[in-house]
Amino acid sequence: MTLAEMQAAFQRAIMQGDDDVLSEVLDNSRTSRNVLFGVYRHAYAARLVEVVRNDHPLLHACVGDEAFNELARSYVADRPSQNQNARWFSHRLPDYLTEKHPNEPQLADLAALERALNDAFDAPDRETLTLADLATVSPENWSSLVFAPHPSAQRLSFKSNAHAIWLALKNEEPPPPVETSETPENILVWRHETTPKLRRMSDEEAMMWNEAVNGVPFGDLCELVAVYDDPDGAPLRAAQHLQGWIVSGLLAKHPTED
Amino acid sequence: MLARTKAKALADRTVDREGKPRYLGYGLGLRAQHYADILNGDPDIDWFEVISENYMVPGGQPLRILDQIRARYPIVMHGVSLSIASTAPFDPDYLKQLKALADRAEPVFVSDHLCWTGVHGVNLHDLLPFPYTREALDHVVARIQYVQDFLKRPLALENVSTYVQFRNSEMPEWEFIAEMTKRTGCWLVFDVNNVYVSAFNHEYDPYEFIAGIPADRVVQFHLAGHEHNMTHIIDTHDALVCDEVWTLYKAALNRFGPVSTIIERDDDIPPLNVMLEELGKARDLAEEVFSA
Numbered sequence: 407m408t409l410a411e412m413q414a415a416f417q418r419a420i421m422q423g424d425d426d427v428l429s430e431v432l433d434n435s436r437t438s439r440n441v442l443f444g445v446y447r448h449a450y451a452a453r454l455v456e457v458v459r460n461d462h463p464l465l466h467a468c469v470g471d472e473a474f475n476e477l478a479r480s481y482v483a484d485r486p487s488q489n490q491n492a493r494w495f496s497h498r499l500p501d502y503l504t505e506k507h508p509n510e511p512q513l514a515d516l517a518a519l520e521r522a523l524n525d526a527f528d529a530p531d532r533e534t535l536t537l538a539d540l541a542t543v544s545p546e547n548w549s550s551l552v553f554a555p556h557p558s559a560q561r562l563s564f565k566s567n568a569h570a571i572w573l574a575l576k577n578e579e580p581p582p583p584v585e586t587s588e589t590p591e592n593i594l595v596w597r598h599e600t601t602p603k604l605r606r607m608s609d610e611e612a613m614m615w616n617e618a619v620n621g622v623p624f625g626d627l628c629e630l631v632a633v634y635d636d637p638d639g640a641p642l643r644a645a646q647h648l649q650g651w652i653v654s655g656l657l658a659k660h661p662t663e664d
Numbered sequence: 665m666l667a668r669t670k671a672k673a674l675a676d677r678t679v680d681r682e683g684k685p686r687y688l689g690y691g692l693g694l695r696a697q698h699y700a701d702i703l704n705g706d707p708d709i710d711w712f713e714v715i716s717e718n719y720m721v722p723g724g725q726p727l728r729i730l731d732q733i734r735a736r737y738p739i740v741m742h743g744v745s746l747s748i749a750s751t752a753p754f755d756p757d758y759l760k761q762l763k764a765l766a767d768r769a770e771p772v773f774v775s776d777h778l779c780w781t782g783v784h785g786v787n788l789h790d791l792l793p794f795p796y797t798r799e800a801l802d803h804v805v806a807r808i809q810y811v812q813d814f815l816k817r818p819l820a821l822e823n824v825s826t827y828v829q830f831r832n833s834e835m836p837e838w839e840f841i842a843e844m845t846k847r848t849g850c851w852l853v854f855d856v857n858n859v860y861v862s863a864f865n866h867e868y869d870p871y872e873f874i875a876g877i878p879a880d881r882v883v884q885f886h887l888a889g890h891e892h893n894m895t896h897i898i899d900t901h902d903a904l905v906c907d908e909v910w911t912l913y914k915a916a917l918n919r920f921g922p923v924s925t926i927i928e929r930d931d932d933i934p935p936l937n938v939m940l941e942e943l944g945k946a947r948d949l950a951e952e953v954f955s956a
Contacts, residue, residue: 410751437895531723
C-alpha cells in the first residue's frame, strides 16, 4: 500500500467507518487496533462538534444539548471540512439547516445571525466614515455622494423571529415561541470598534441600505425614501438613517473602488 | 516592563551565530482566556507560542491582540494545518496566509506538526500518523523543502502523539526524524508529553527516542497533560503535566541542554496563575538539572 493509498483508506476509516486500513496497523499488547484506531474516529466527530458548539452557543441554548449534538453530528457527517482553518468549518451551517429543516426556519436564521456576528468579529479592518468627513462636503455635492459599507457590515433577512429569540437567549431568559412571517425581518450586523453589534432595521431603512451599498448616490436615495412614506420628510429621514450608520461605524471612509 | 523590552530586543536577534533560533526561556501557549491578564499585568513569562490559524483571519480583535503581544514579547508561530506529510497538494491560499502572518508577526520561527490532516480536499482537523517508510521520508523531505523555500524561513516540526503503528514502517520514529532534519535542515519542536504518550501506546522506551534525536536540531520543548486509559493514553492537553513527563523532561534537558520551553494547554484551560505555577516548575527543574 502506497502512502497515498494508506491516507485515503485511513480517511475513509475515520469518516465512513470503513475498516480496510485496520489490516495495516498493529495491536499493542494491552488492547486491539480497533480500540486504538477508535481514538481517531471518536476525536474526529467530537472535535468538529465542539467547533460548531463554540461558534453557535445560542443555537445550542435554543435547542438543548441532545438536539444540538444530533444536529451538529449530522452537519459534520454531511459537510466535511474543506478549509485548512477550523475557523470556517461552521460557515455552511445556515445553508445546511435551511435544506434539512425547512419547516424550522428559526434554526437557520439563528445560525445565520451567529455566523454574521462571528464574521463581524474578525472581518477586515477599515477606517470608518465620520460626521467630520461629511462636514467637509459642500452642499452642492451632497446629492452625488456615494457610500461604502464597512467590511464587517452584513444585512440579514429572516422569516422567523430569530432576532427576538437570540435577544432572550443572550439575556438568559426563556425564548419567545417561534413565529414566522411572510414579511421578512431586516437585521443589520457589524463591528463597532472591536465589538460585534446587531439591530433591527425598518423596511425603509433596509431598502435605503441596500441601495446605498450598491453605490446609489445620496440624491437618488432621498428620492427612493420619498416613495416609501411622506415625500416631504424624505430628505430628513434619509439624513437620519445616514447619520445613524455613520455614528455606529457602519460605513467605510473610502468608497468601494479601493 | 524593562525586562519585557529586553526580552523582545534579544528575541529580535532571532538566530544565534550558528543560525539556530535563539533560546527564548520559559513561555506559554497564548490562549484567549488569558489575554486580559497578560496585557493588563506583567506576568513572569518570557515568550508566547501562538496558534497560527487563530490569527489567519481578515482583521479585527485577534490581529490587534497579536500586535500588542508581539510588541511586548517574542513569539513563535505554531500551526496545526500545514499537513506536511499529506499526499494531497498544498493549499496555496493557506501557504500565502501563513507567509503573510509570519511577515506581519515576525516570529522567532514557524512550526507545525510531523503529520497529515486530510486528503481529497477534506481536512479532518486532526494530527494523523503515517508509516515511517523511505517513501514517506522522501515525500516529507520534499514538502519541507518546498515550504521553507516558500516561507523563506526554516520550519520547525513537532513529533505528535499517535495511537496506531503501521505494519509497513521501516524505521522507528526517531530515526525518521533524524534523517528528515539531516536532509532538510529543519528544526524540531520536541513535545515531551507526546513522546511519553506514543512510547506508552506503542510500547517502546521513551529514553531511546530521546537518545535518537539529533540534539542540535531541537529548538523548543512542549510540556502538556494527557488522559491515561490504562491500555492506551490519549493526548488531551487538558490536564497538569504528570510526574512521568516531568522525569522525561529532565532527561530531555540533560540531552538537549537549555531549550525554549512552553506549557501547552488546549482544553479545560485554568487561570493564568495556575499556568505560571507549572511554568515555574519547569524553570526549577531546569535549574536543578543545570546546576547539578
